[in-house]
Amino acid sequence: MDLLTTIVAFIALLAILVLVHELGHFIVAKRAGITVQEFGFGFPPRITSVVWRGTRYSINWIPLGGFVKMLGVDGDAEADKMRQQGLSETAVERAMEGAFNRKPIWVRLAVLLAGVAMNLLLAVAVFAVALSLPVPEERGPLRVTEVQADSPAEAADLRIDDLIVSADGRTFVASRDLIRYVRSRAGEPVALSIERGEETIALSVVPRDLTPEQVAAGLGAVGFSWRATAMGELPPVAANPWDAIVKGATETGTIAWQIPGALVDAVGGLLGLNPDAPPPVGPIGIAEETGRLLQEPLVRQLAWIGLLSINLAVLNVLPFPPLDGGRIAVVLVEAIRRRRMRPEREALIYLTGVAVLITLVILISIRDVQNL
Numbered sequence: 207m208d209l210l211t212t213i214v215a216f217i218a219l220l221a222i223l224v225l226v227h228e229l230g231h232f233i234v235a236k237r238a239g240i241t242v243q244e245f246g247f248g249f250p251p252r253i254t255s256v257v258w259r260g261t262r263y264s265i266n267w268i269p270l271g272g273f274v275k276m277l278g279v280d281g282d283a284e285a286d287k288m289r290q291q292g293l294s295e296t297a298v299e300r301a302m303e304g305a306f307n308r309k310p311i312w313v314r315l316a317v318l319l320a321g322v323a324m325n326l327l328l329a330v331a332v333f334a335v336a337l338s339l340p341v342p343e344e345r346g347p348l349r350v351t352e353v354q355a356d357s358p359a360e361a362a363d364l365r366i367d368d369l370i371v372s373a374d375g376r377t378f379v380a381s382r383d384l385i386r387y388v389r390s391r392a393g394e395p396v397a398l399s400i401e402r403g404e405e406t407i408a409l410s411v412v413p414r415d416l417t418p419e420q421v422a423a424g425l426g427a428v429g430f431s432w433r434a435t436a437m438g439e440l441p442p443v444a445a446n447p448w449d450a451i452v453k454g455a456t457e458t459g460t461i462a463w464q465i466p467g468a469l470v471d472a473v474g475g476l477l478g479l480n481p482d483a484p485p486p487v488g489p490i491g492i493a494e495e496t497g498r499l500l501q502e503p504l505v506r507q508l509a510w511i512g513l514l515s516i517n518l519a520v521l522n523v524l525p526f527p528p529l530d531g532g533r534i535a536v537v538l539v540e541a542i543r544r545r546r547m548r549p550e551r552e553a554l555i556y557l558t559g560v561a562v563l564i565t566l567v568i569l570i571s572i573r574d575v576q577n578l
Contacts, residue, residue: 212497224271278305344434357429
């Protein structure tokens with residue numbers, strides 16, 4: 207897949223996920239009577255816009271999602287500006303009636319959680335569709351496309367374009383069944399029947415026993431990449447639409463539950479605190495995988511969209527500024543203290559959070575480039 211197509215696909219996917227997230231904030235804010243000043247597709251500078259029912263709807267030049275601008279999200283900054291413009295206190299209070307920060311705690315929490323909920327609902331939906339489609343299955347012999355350095359495959363002289371016909375004299379209809387069989391023989395020699403050009407040769411390979419961390423890091427029991435010589439289909443996993451929704455929700459919940467622990471391990475590995483942890487994947491790694499999946503069946507593309515949507519939801523709900531979870535934490539602290547945090551202190555918290563997030567993204571992106 208060429209670089210331009212990969213970039214376009216990644217930007218389109220990111221725009222959809224972020225736009226769905228922001229749409230959740232927008233819908234709940236509107237229903238709660240909060241003044242939504244602008245709902246933007248993409249980020250400024252602005253291309254064009256229209257004002258309808260008090261909200262500006264804009265299309266912007268940077269197509270990386272969208273945003274919702276609500277009155278009062280930044281505290282009383284807008285109210286102070288109105289006062290500086292000479293408005294009376296009565297006029298200011300009337301204008302601020304629809305402000306986010308003037309609404310009850312439960313309303314503000316609902317608005318902040320709405321984006322997370324929308325991403326989870328999107329994941330359930332795409333998983334449900336994926337589970338309703340026939341499952342693609344690779345069949346036939348395996349064509350070797352890559353051999354890892356210092357691997358059992360390299361030691362056995364397995365080469366690119368070799369066709370693996372059988373293992374220990376056994377042939378398999380499903381290509382992955384052959385892989386599973388070889389993996390199950392870790393530490394024992396396995397006889398592979400190979401077609402290399404016009405020749406049929408026998409190779410002996412000893413699969414290695416891998417830890418979960420090594421598997422997550424991309425190592426294989428034998429150490430080669432492959433593609434099947436034929437494709438087939440299995441029946442859909444879901445028996446009916448309701449079954450698909452239930453299974454999609456179950457899958458979404460399972461993945462969401464696993465993400466925080468995996469995130470802690472990944473950050474620990476990035477900082478050198480957990481050397482055996484799989485490396486975290488950043489924007490570059492996600493873009494690369496998105497480009498690769500453009501050549502895969504629709505089922506796998508939908509699963510990837512669902513996985514990213516869940517990740518976006520879970521990451522956003524973490525109590526870390528300036529994510530939604532950080533804003534939720536500020537609202538809860540204010541509810542406990544029964545008074546609003548000073549604007550300059552809140553701004554400092556968000557600024558610090560942004561700096562930490564940017565630093566993490568840079569470190570992860572450096573690792574992504576190294577992995578390329």
